[in-house]
Amino acid sequence: MTTPIGSIQQECVEGYLFARPPMRVMILRRPPARGSIWVPISGKVDAADSDWEATIRRELREETGLETPKRLFALDWHVTFEGPQGGTWRLHAFGVEVDPGWAPRLSEEHDRYAWMTPEEAVARLHYADNRTAMGRLLERVGP
Numbered sequence: 001m002t003t004p005i006g007s008i009q010q011e012c013v014e015g016y017l018f019a020r021p022p023m024r025v026m027i028l029r030r031p032p033a034r035g036s037i038w039v040p041i042s043g044k045v046d047a048a049d050s051d052w053e054a055t056i057r058r059e060l061r062e063e064t065g066l067e068t069p070k071r072l073f074a075l076d077w078h079v080t081f082e083g084p085q086g087g088t089w090r091l092h093a094f095g096v097e098v099d100p101g102w103a104p105r106l107s108e109e110h111d112r113y114a115w116m117t118p119e120e121a122v123a124r125l126h127y128a129d130n131r132t133a134m135g136r137l138l139e140r141v142g143p
Contacts, residue, residue: 008080009087013056014130015041016075016093016137017064019100023143025121025134026098028063028110037126038114040133042091052092060096064113065105071097077136079129093133095140118143 017026017040027038043059045052053072060066075093083089104113116124118138122131 008090010083010089011045012089012091013052014091014093015056015060015096016134017096017098019098024115025118026113026115027121029112031111038124040130056094063107063109069096069098075136077133095137
């Protein structure tokens with residue numbers, strides 16, 4: 001967890017999708033207009049969301065079509081950062097287990113997805129905090 005850089009102006013969530021055996025994780029690529037970077041599922045908490053879990057469930061539906069994960073759990077990992085127009089934003093990370101044969105229905109927020117080993121995902125994830133959260137997932141669920 002990082003030290004807040006001011007009062008929190010926006011709460012956000014991230015979902016780290018995985019399936020096993022063997023342990024595989026899914027990350028998604030943003031389209032060229034958004035940098036073609038590899039990231040987990042993510043999104044902002046909306047006023048209609050009752051809590052962070054409701055937010056990640058909504059984001060999973062919107063970005064991948066996933067209605068019911070096999071297992072969803074908080075990684076007890078949070079990070080604060082400066083938002084796009086300034087101000088402090090905070091991310092809350094979740095582990096999301098899905099069945100090994102599951103395939104997403106991508107929204108316009110991503111143009112590609114890939115299943116890979118956790119090590120491959122860590123090498124490909126764009127943001128350092130995403131790599132750290134992936135490490136937290138592996139601590140929780142094992143290799």
